[in-house]
Amino acid sequence: MTSQxxxxxxxxGIRVADFSWFGAGPIVGRTLAxxxxxxxxxxxxxxxxxxxxxxxxxPDRPATYxxxxxxxxxxxxxxxxxxxxxxxxxxxxxxxxxERSDVFLTNHTPRVVAKWGVxxxxxxxxxxxxxxAYQPMQGSxxxxxxxxxxxxxxxxxxGLSHLSGDPARPPxxxxxxxxxxxxxxxHTVTAILAALRxxxxxxxxxxxxxxxxxxxxxxxxxALLDYTVNGRxxxxxxxxxxxxxxxxxFRCRDQARSHPAAVGQDPDVRERWIAIAVRDDxxxxxxxxxxxxxxxxxxxxxxxxxxxxxxxxxxxxxxxAWTAGEEAAALQERLQxxxxxxxxxxxxxxxxxxxxxxxxxxYYRRLEHPETGLSAYDGPVVGLGETPGDxxxxxxxxGEHTYEVATRILGYSDDEVSELVAAGVLA
Amino acid sequence: MxxxxxxxxxxxxxxxxxxxxxxxxxxxxxxLGADTIKVEPPGGDAMRRVGPFEGDVAGPETSLTWRYxxxxxxxxxxxxxxxxxxxxxxxxxxxxxVVIESYGPSYMESRGVGFEALRAVRxxxxxVSISGFGREGPHAGWQATELIAQAxxGVLTLSGDPAGAPxxxxxxxxxxxxxxxxxQGALLAVFHxxxxxxxxxxxxxxxxxLAIAQETAMQQWDFQRTSRERQGEIPTLPGLGAYATxxxxxxxxxxxxxxxxxxxxxxxxxxxxxxxxxxxxxEAAFRAxxxxxxxxxxxxxxxxxxxxxxxxxxxxxxxxxxxxxxxREIYEEGQRxxxxxxxxxxxxxxxxxPQLRARDWRLPVGGDGAAADLPGPPYRLSxxxxxxxxxxxxxxxxxxxxxxxxxxxxxxxxxALVAEGAI
Numbered sequence: 001m002t003s004q005x006x007x008x009x010x011x012x013g014i015r016v017a018d019f020s021w022f023g024a025g026p027i028v029g030r031t032l033a034x035x036x037x038x039x040x041x042x043x044x045x046x047x048x049x050x051x052x053x054x055x056x057x058x059p060d061r062p063a064t065y066x067x068x069x070x071x072x073x074x075x076x077x078x079x080x081x082x083x084x085x086x087x088x089x090x091x092x093x094x095x096x097x098x099e100r101s102d103v104f105l106t107n108h109t110p111r112v113v114a115k116w117g118v119x120x121x122x123x124x125x126x127x128x129x130x131x132x133a134y135q136p137m138q139g140s141x142x143x144x145x146x147x148x149x150x151x152x153x154x155x156x157x158x159g160l161s162h163l164s165g166d167p168a169r170p171p172x173x174x175x176x177x178x179x180x181x182x183x184x185x186x187h188t189v190t191a192i193l194a195a196l197r198x199x200x201x202x203x204x205x206x207x208x209x210x211x212x213x214x215x216x217x218x219x220x221x222x223a224l225l226d227y228t229v230n231g232r233x234x235x236x237x238x239x240x241x242x243x244x245x246x247x248x249x250f251r252c253r254d255q256a257r258s259h260p261a262a263v264g265q266d267p268d269v270r271e272r273w274i275a276i277a278v279r280d281d282x283x284x285x286x287x288x289x290x291x292x293x294x295x296x297x298x299x300x301x302x303x304x305x306x307x308x309x310x311x312x313x314x315x316x317x318x319x320x321a322w323t324a325g326e327e328a329a330a331l332q333e334r335l336q337x338x339x340x341x342x343x344x345x346x347x348x349x350x351x352x353x354x355x356x357x358x359x360x361x362x363y364y365r366r367l368e369h370p371e372t373g374l375s376a377y378d379g380p381v382v383g384l385g386e387t388p389g390d391x392x393x394x395x396x397x398x399g400e401h402t403y404e405v406a407t408r409i410l411g412y413s414d415d416e417v418s419e420l421v422a423a424g425v426l427a
Numbered sequence: 428m429x430x431x432x433x434x435x436x437x438x439x440x441x442x443x444x445x446x447x448x449x450x451x452x453x454x455x456x457x458x459l460g461a462d463t464i465k466v467e468p469p470g471g472d473a474m475r476r477v478g479p480f481e482g483d484v485a486g487p488e489t490s491l492t493w494r495y496x497x498x499x500x501x502x503x504x505x506x507x508x509x510x511x512x513x514x515x516x517x518x519x520x521x522x523x524x525v526v527i528e529s530y531g532p533s534y535m536e537s538r539g540v541g542f543e544a545l546r547a548v549r550x551x552x553x554x555v556s557i558s559g560f561g562r563e564g565p566h567a568g569w570q571a572t573e574l575i576a577q578a579x580x581g582v583l584t585l586s587g588d589p590a591g592a593p594x595x596x597x598x599x600x601x602x603x604x605x606x607x608x609x610x611q612g613a614l615l616a617v618f619h620x621x622x623x624x625x626x627x628x629x630x631x632x633x634x635x636x637l638a639i640a641q642e643t644a645m646q647q648w649d650f651q652r653t654s655r656e657r658q659g660e661i662p663t664l665p666g667l668g669a670y671a672t673x674x675x676x677x678x679x680x681x682x683x684x685x686x687x688x689x690x691x692x693x694x695x696x697x698x699x700x701x702x703x704x705x706x707x708x709x710e711a712a713f714r715a716x717x718x719x720x721x722x723x724x725x726x727x728x729x730x731x732x733x734x735x736x737x738x739x740x741x742x743x744x745x746x747x748x749x750x751x752x753x754x755r756e757i758y759e760e761g762q763r764x765x766x767x768x769x770x771x772x773x774x775x776x777x778x779x780x781p782q783l784r785a786r787d788w789r790l791p792v793g794g795d796g797a798a799a800d801l802p803g804p805p806y807r808l809s810x811x812x813x814x815x816x817x818x819x820x821x822x823x824x825x826x827x828x829x830x831x832x833x834x835x836x837x838x839x840x841x842x843a844l845v846a847e848g849a850i
Contacts, residue, residue: 069646
């Protein structure tokens with residue numbers, strides 16, 4: 001595996017003991033690794049990260065612990081170190097890693113944290129400078145602290161599902177385990193970086209607790225204040241926006257599929273949709289000018305924002321009738337050329353194969369991996385001009401760096417490594 | 428200068444010139460201890476005109492959107508369309524560590540206050556630029572809003588019912604996510620600057636910031652050349668998806684990848700006398716129901732037909748059971764039984780949640796006046812907790828404090844700048 005890019009990175013010299021799994025935790029480690037931290041991802045055959053067993057995998061190779069693209073995307077640039085925390089003697093190894101690390105990270109439940117002895121008081125006793133970050137779903141205190149869940153359950157519990165989607169339909173969520181991918185990792189990295197800065201100035205470590213429910217709820221502030229201040233219980237508004245009209249997603253001409261459909265999908269039709277957001281009367285005039293002959297251009301009912309809001313159903317029907325005959329990709333170019341906020345509703349095929357902008361920017365990184373071949377990864381979450389950060393290598397194979405971490409970082413001799421392997425600790 | 432904040436970012440001064448996509452970043456960094464100055468145009472930031480409003484009365488001080496995302500900031504006004512206003516911002520930048528702006532790739536440059544111009548007065552400046560598509564590339568000048576960024580980033584196509592249009596994620600998640608990228612980028616750059624003395628330009632693309640939230644869609648295309656499409660409600664098995672309750676909804680994943688099995692759910696139904704036909708005729712089959720047994724049944728045509736006939740019974744029994752109970756009761760009793768069930772919390776239910784109440788999830792607003800508590804922080808730092816030291820400011824509330832006392836503008840010049848409309 002080759003190192004991508006070089007040069008200085010802001011977190012050079014920072015080591016992370018990454019005891020996380022699934023999405024919310026590993027993405028934290030991935031971002032810290034992108035920007036220079038040495039991240040030791042602790043894994044075990046005896047509590048395997050289920051993402052190592054999850055689709056999608058390359059169809060033409062046997063599926064192994066190393067072929068899951070979902071796992072690989074979140075763990076690129078890390079060292080994989082096998083440590084069975086349920087084995088006798090494992091705790092001492094974990095503590096030795098924490099002693100030699102700057103950051104500890106886990107999204108295991110409070111019960112597992114206690115069982116493994118990796119609670120903050122224990123870690124602080126080992127290394128007073130450690131920044132220990134925990135991501136329990138409901139927090140480590142309170143009557144619901146042992147409730148179970150993952151992203152798809154957190155989305156409704158935290159309040160986001162109620163505020164997302166069609167108001168005429170049940171709150172079905174947003175189609176993914178959304179909070180795992182940006183809210184929980186993004187907040188956690190922010191807190192860790194602030195704590196690192198504090199430690200640079202004072203020498204003091206600390207604990208960060210991100211209760212996932214609080215991490216999502218904190219992003220819903222205006223709706224929560226609408227309740228606490230006005231007593232109003234806001235609900236979802238679909239694709240409409242209180243301050244813009246038209247504001248929605250409109251179907252364009254269908255396309256033939258370029259590749260076979262997946263199971264359950266229409267074999268022939270690839271739906272094409274365009275998002276349009278008209279912010280003000282200037283945008284409206286530009287949209288009308290780009291749609292000569294449409295039923296809405298020149299309709300006096302729609303001349304003002306108040307009129308467009310009052311007749312929003314009719315407005316949306318007229319726009320949908322017009323977009324139905326348009327080719328979505330060409331239409332987005334035309335509307336953006338006229339200064340109207342508009343975009344094709346992109347799927348992964350659009351983003352990876354056809355979005356000329358993402359390609360010119362090189363957003364998706366393609367890295368060689370021994371079991372998945374040349375494979376795509378998301379780029380870093382932010383661009384830094386002088387210390388750009390990048391994926392240092394593809395996802396590690398399961399246990400790939402166990403010996404290296406045990407000897408180079410933890411300082412065990414070859415004999416000690418053999419004993420730890422034989423005892424089922426490094427497993 | 429202002430008093431020490433006691434936060435992790437004590438001593439950092441942030442100039443916040445962002446509107447919707449960046450305002451949450453400024454709030455996060457302010458709560459962590461940065462002295463944050465919102466630089467507004469003289470008529471006030473556009474977010475002051477976004478609802479909901481206190482008492483439903485629109486006004487620059489009553490917007491709850493403004494109040495939430497701009498708490499803990501000071502406010503100065505500065506008209507960047509006038510040379511005098513541009514000069515003022517360059518003066519202010521002399522003492523700034525971080526600037527965050529979201530006006531679009533060329534706005535600040537065209538007014539002589541872009542990265543290069545501000546770096547000329549503050550060589551180690553961290554300058555964070557947020558835009559829909561980033562500063563470079565063929566779409567760099569494209570117009571973006573929350574909806575447009577969701578469409579461009581691949582998340583919108585995954586959300587909603589297949590029978591209808593793709594549905595936006597609520598609560599401006601593209602703007603929130605852009606702010607999180609901005610906060611991470613700003614802190615990485617501050618960390619580097621304090622170690623080396625080197626500032627830099629930090630770039631956030633709303634499209635790229637959200638792209639990782641496509642979950643598995645990207646790898647599915649990369650590996651398998653098939654498109655992941657929106658599924659809506661998972662139609663395959665009863666026990667999965669949203670169910671109406673007496674007072675709202677719950678979201679159930681029983682039979683899914685974690686938690687107790689259908690057998691536990693059947694026990695619950697029996698205990699409550701709600702098993703009906705499901706338990707009377709088919710108890711064993713339902714006790715065994717999960718993804719794996721469903722797939723197994725579907726492999727055998729005879730079993731598949733029997734299995735298919737049972738599904739509506741289970742769905743209706745469950746729907747009837749949930750419909751007569753309150754969401755919170757189902758959620759708490761279900762979780763007590765280790766069943767993977769969540770309630771679909773409304774804002775009211777969230778704020779009244781026994782869990783968040785027990786954890787005292789709120790941020791008291793310090794400073795003058797009797798401002799109400801804000802909802803709580805996203806994280807808790809044991810040594811340097813997030814704090815709110817002042818409520819969101821009035822337009823230009825700190826003009827005198829900042830321009831006269833901190834920047835050092837002479838009183839007569841200040842009066843002239845106000846008269847000119849630069850402040």
